[in-house]
Amino acid sequence: MANPVEWRPKGVVEAEAIRRESPAGRFLPEGPLAGFVEHFWTVSWDLRGRPPLTRETLPHPSVHLVIEAGRSGLAGVHAGRFSRLLEGRGWVLGTKFLPGCFRPFWGRPVGELTNQVLPLRRAFGASGEALEAAVLGCAEDANAAITLVEAFLLERLPEPDAKARLARTIVARILEDRELTQAEAVAREAGLSLRSLQRLFQDYVGVSPKWVIQRYRLHEAMEQLEAGQAVDLPALALALGYFDQAHFIKAFKAYLGRTPAVYARSPED
Numbered sequence: 001m002a003n004p005v006e007w008r009p010k011g012v013v014e015a016e017a018i019r020r021e022s023p024a025g026r027f028l029p030e031g032p033l034a035g036f037v038e039h040f041w042t043v044s045w046d047l048r049g050r051p052p053l054t055r056e057t058l059p060h061p062s063v064h065l066v067i068e069a070g071r072s073g074l075a076g077v078h079a080g081r082f083s084r085l086l087e088g089r090g091w092v093l094g095t096k097f098l099p100g101c102f103r104p105f106w107g108r109p110v111g112e113l114t115n116q117v118l119p120l121r122r123a124f125g126a127s128g129e130a131l132e133a134a135v136l137g138c139a140e141d142a143n144a145a146i147t148l149v150e151a152f153l154l155e156r157l158p159e160p161d162a163k164a165r166l167a168r169t170i171v172a173r174i175l176e177d178r179e180l181t182q183a184e185a186v187a188r189e190a191g192l193s194l195r196s197l198q199r200l201f202q203d204y205v206g207v208s209p210k211w212v213i214q215r216y217r218l219h220e221a222m223e224q225l226e227a228g229q230a231v232d233l234p235a236l237a238l239a240l241g242y243f244d245q246a247h248f249i250k251a252f253k254a255y256l257g258r259t260p261a262v263y264a265r266s267p268e269d
Helices: 015-021 031-035 120-124 126-137 142-155 162-176 183-190 194-204 209-226 233-239 245-256 260-264
Strands: 003-005 024-028 037-046 053-057 064-067 073-075 082-086 089-097
Touching: 024 142, 031 142, 037 142, 064 126, 064 142, 073 120, 089 142, 120 126, 126 142, 162 183, 162 194, 162 209, 183 194, 183 209, 194 209, 209 245, 209 260, 233 245, 233 260, 245 260
Parallel strands: none
Antiparallel strands: 003 024, 024 037, 037 089, 053 082, 064 073, 064 089
């Protein structure tokens, strides 16, 4: 059974408001799935008698298996800002695969899934529909629902894949090392040509190395801006690998729809 852990999500727009309005949980996998699945997650909300809420994220470079009444599917990496309208009452169970590690399950280039959400029947056949029905039958019992998903994945557990491990390791290095701000530097550290790195990411991650670098740096910027303390924007821009403050502001606004200054003083903070 998966273990519940403290969850402070990255990439969630106005994350503090999300936690107040939509309780979430995260559960770590055990055993052989730990080499493929980063975590299971749940989100619930009850807005009956209240106005709907729009929630947004800058998604990670991960594939998700999502089960929700009327909206289940296999979701590839979403390259832009993802928006979702929450209304009424709802509950979602998601499985977040480690970057690069869904490819062995899928058996085809993960780039085919980018910006796509496949119905579970299309992704897994009749067994996908059966999984959806079984999970929804015990909706909001996280332990029981996760046990069903774990059994489903264990039945399909692939052989170890060296390229999946390499892609996962490289993405983890990009996340942890703020000095890696250029795809060329990532390729050199990994001992690959830039073209080989790009092919690996298209096949196993679904987006380019440059995209992953930019996404993780924007996640870091969001977290700092939400901390409620004054932020030196020129210094932050340089630390995150942007040429200057103007370049950083342009990139931030392109993905978040608002400037860093406006984001920092969001009325929902």
